[in-house]
Amino acid sequence: MLEVSDLSVTRGGVKLLEGVSFKLAAGQALVLRGPNGVGKTSLLRTVAGLQPALGGAIQFEPDGFAYASHADGIKATLSVEENLTFWAQIFGSNGVEAAMMAYDLRTLRERPAGALSAGQGRRLGLARLLVTGRPLWLLDEPTVSLDAEAVGMFARAIKAHLQAGGAALLATHIDLGLEDPTVLELSPYKAKTPVTDDFDEAFL
Numbered sequence: 001m002l003e004v005s006d007l008s009v010t011r012g013g014v015k016l017l018e019g020v021s022f023k024l025a026a027g028q029a030l031v032l033r034g035p036n037g038v039g040k041t042s043l044l045r046t047v048a049g050l051q052p053a054l055g056g057a058i059q060f061e062p063d064g065f066a067y068a069s070h071a072d073g074i075k076a077t078l079s080v081e082e083n084l085t086f087w088a089q090i091f092g093s094n095g096v097e098a099a100m101m102a103y104d105l106r107t108l109r110e111r112p113a114g115a116l117s118a119g120q121g122r123r124l125g126l127a128r129l130l131v132t133g134r135p136l137w138l139l140d141e142p143t144v145s146l147d148a149e150a151v152g153m154f155a156r157a158i159k160a161h162l163q164a165g166g167a168a169l170l171a172t173h174i175d176l177g178l179e180d181p182t183v184l185e186l187s188p189y190k191a192k193t194p195v196t197d198d199f200d201e202a203f204l
């Protein structure tokens with residue numbers, strides 16, 4: 001579903017990672033690990049096409065992925081239900097009710113997204129993934145702001161996604177109880193010769 005070969009990742013003109021290679025098959029989760037600042041977010045952004053790679057190759061089905069980070073693609077003035085309906089229409093899928101149920105959002109359906117708490121907003125962002133119908137999820141710290149119950153909701157959602165033949169590449173510091181996730185520790189891929197140009201400045 002995803003193949004990354006010899007990838008070099010930069011941020012702010014500094015080469016962070018080099019020689020990163022991995023494959024991700026249907027039904028598989030790959031967890032990116034490493035200390036703060038090693039480049040987990042930058043790697044995810046590069047795979048998602050939000051910033052260019054300095055080198056290497058990324059192969060996957062075009063339009064096959066959905067990306068979720070801190071800015072979740074949620075419109076503050078639209079209600080919870082309107083946001084999900086909007087994305088369901090964009091992706092040509094349905095399942096708005098099921099997505100709200102999965103993240104316990106039905107009692108909040110009419111609330112403007114801008115009036116949600118941080119954790120509620122994060123639940124809405126994760127519910128958005130369910131209505132995309134996309135097989136590959138790219139997730140940057142998906143459990144930030146979630147309480148224990150909501151972490152459980154996310155864990156159930158990602159397990160169901162994998163069981164249905166989806167895949168997930170995620171940066172997370174917590175154990176989601178996934179069966180046999182592959183863990184990729186990024187520290188060994190730290191770039192030895194950081195470049196200091198403004199290569200990706202326009203994409204920050």
Ligand SMILES: Nc1ncnc2c1ncn2[C@@H]1O[C@H](COP(=O)(O)OP(=O)(O)OP(=O)(O)O)[C@@H](O)[C@H]1O
Pocket residue numbers: 011012016034035036037038039040041042043171204
């Ligand atoms: N907009 C930016 N401009 C320049 N440098 C940046 C920018 N955003 C992040 N960086 C730097 O790039 C490096 C990698 O950051 P990144 O967010 O990818 O790390 P991370 O592994 O996800 O960290 P964390 O575990 O703290 O989330 C860090 O040194 C960071 O300071």
